[in-house]
Amino acid sequence: MGRIPSVFLLFLLSACGGFNSNSVKDICETYPDMCSDLNPDGWCRAEKADIIKHRYQMSVSPTDKLRYDLLLDFEDYKKCISKASQIEHIKLKEKKSERIRGLLTAERELKRLANETRDATTPHLLYYQWSRFHSEQALQGFLQYEKNNQLEYPEMQVALATYYSKFDRPKTIRLLYHALELYKEDEEIDREIFRSLSSLFMKEEQFDWAYLWGYVAREFGVEDLNLTSIQAILHEQGKKTAPIEDKAAHYIELIEEGRFIAPL
Structure with a gap:
């Protein structure tokens, strides 16, 4: 062409x-x-x-x-x-x-x-070569960008989360939060971030947060979510879902306006 x-x-x-x-x-x-x-x-x-x-x-x-x-x-x-x-x-x-x-x-x-792009040295293509073809050399090059704080893009934070999810759930959660922080108003959000956060918090047995992010995911149009089972767990723990849903609605507003800040 x-x-x-x-x-x-x-x-x-x-x-x-x-x-x-x-x-x-x-x-x-x-x-x-x-x-x-x-x-x-x-x-x-x-x-x-x-x-x-x-x-x-x-x-x-x-x-x-x-x-x-x-x-x-x-x-x-x-x-x-x-x-x-x-x-x-x-x-x-x-x-x-x-x-x-x-x-x-x-x-x-x-x-x-x-x-x-097999020998590319830019972060997006290094991630692609590692994630698709398991290139250890590409992975090391990609992680070097992390050390130099050069992955300040939502999609690259999600890419990093993909790597750390295998062995460091807390860091994975922080990376996904940071990805949400980096989105600007009216940018298209990667909705799988919300599903991943809900799943990670389920594994951490933090069921209120699992429900919150599952609720957010559903509001963003993510399908095949089973919030009923999380509701049942919260009910057994004596927790109500209404306050969690209110907090989730506030987070949705912040995310859509590009003002989300990761909770402490």
Whole structure:
């Protein structure tokens, strides 16, 4: 894919108000090779849009962070399109072959990007190489960034939590709290943080906190949570859930406004 003049990027952003469905359409019309290897039907629309937007940004100003974003984009797309490719279209059999083409694209691009970034030294890609391919060298490089306080991004605090969760639950909780502290107002929150906090506090047998973060998770749209069992435990301990829910509601407000501070 050729490099796109930055002036065209500015035109698209000003004409379309940033990246939205219209600008994705414009990108595909102007640079069809950024879209033609993905399935053309309505399946996996959000995942395709992310890929197209990040491909476009890469063509203008490539960075390791964008390569990391594309790796995650293709992982999400592969998960989605692999399900869609198993669905037979009643009237148009070619729909399935188009989805299979998208699946093959995801597999090819994941392999290509992973190989290209194998020797990367930036934190996001070091984390990717460790978490996906168990590279000890990548892990040590990633942890060096922690020692130098250079992982002050929500997603990197969550990445660190993934590492420490295997042997240090208290530190894992602190890292997830700090990730919430780093979010700014109106930023999209990684909802799995709340599920993880609830699970960690359950293991620590701090059931009031487990219920609080489970409640927050549910309010943020996390599914498959069993709060009833935690309620039963709290009832046995003579604790009421209403005050916990009030505190959770306050935390939700602080998180959404980018003002959360980790409790002591």
